Amino acid sequence: MLRSFILMSGLGLLLAGCQPVPDAEELNKNLVVETDYDDKVNFRDFTTYTLPLDTLGLISNTTKDTLQLGSYARDITQKIKANMDARGYTYVNKNQNPDLGFVAFLVSDFSVYQTISYPSYGGGYYSSYYGYYYPRVNTYATSSTVLILQLVDLNTKTSQNQFKLIWRGFIGDLSSSADPYQKSVEAIDQVFVQSTIIGK
Amino acid sequence: MRGSLFIIIFLGLIDPLQAQYFDKTYSLALDVNVPLGNTDYVNRVSARGFKLGYREMINEKLFGGVDFTNSTYTRHVPRQTYTNGTNALTTDLFNYAYSYGLTLSFDYFFNTEQKLMPYAGLGVGASYMNYRQFFNVYSKQNENWGVLVRPQGGVLYKLKEDSRWAFLAGVHYDYSSAKSKDFGLDAFNNIGVQVGVIMLEW
Structure with missing residues (x-):
């Protein structure tokens, strides 16, 4: 009887060990959009901005490319431009002395890690019946991609001689999304919806 | 010969009487719980819990x-924007609370000889709450x-009087002092x- 109970208890503990988590499809249905700004800056003081159209920056550990081109970059930057224009700022080329610089870039991380487990047969790896056992290697891979947006004040430099960052946006995770293209383009609008501080 | 016959008759008489009284019990139950506190965080009925006793x-x-208990409470908060100073975050949230309890418990049985055995009890022990928010x-x-206090009551029902198994049905109220500042x-x-x-077992 006690044996049966121990068996049932083991089953119960096994169930307890498996903490349920949300369904992945539901969890990754929408991208997370986060923004933050420097509250000492008056965004109405700026008039013009510049933005590298049709191009996104790229930081990745899987490619040496530093630029993301193509329709995705074009759609993202055009969406940013449409929102900046709607907020009353004027787009100019970078050689026209703009007040603000809009930077958009992707950060992509692909990681592979492995675990090695050794079968425990009396401390050795030799079985008279099966012969030698070899360690078992499990390989796991994770991937994450975020779209980072930054707004810098091109009239002010920090003590490190860098342009002052006055606003930033974060959209993620694109790697786990079922529709990263469309979802991240839509998320650009949300970035501006929750950043009412940006505007003339 | 006559002595052996006497012993057999005596054991035959005494055994059924001893079988009425159990001195140990082991229980496994499905535990369905409804959160009463922190319902802004978790509000769904937890049907995934169990109790070992x-x-x-x-x-x-x-x-x-x-008693060892486990249950998982959840809530889905649809996509909305949360503002904190200069920071704004738009996401939907999946709130989870994993609850584990280990209590020293005492049950008073109103009878222990019949098929239907009502009881009332109290458990006091440790509560571990793991609050996890997914987005x-x-x-x-x-x-x-925290500290866990659990008043409880219920009935055991045996299909036969000398059965070593019984069905268990009970209700309980749990108070856990495990708060989360974060x-x-x-x-x-x-x-529940x-x-x-x-x-x-006897």
């Missing part, structure tokens, strides 16, 4: 032992310990219904 007889009607691939968690959550309390089986 062990009791030893202290006297004919009073039994003492331990997209990100998550935040906070683990807390999530701004107060002490947790819930009510347990349905399961209990093994009687």
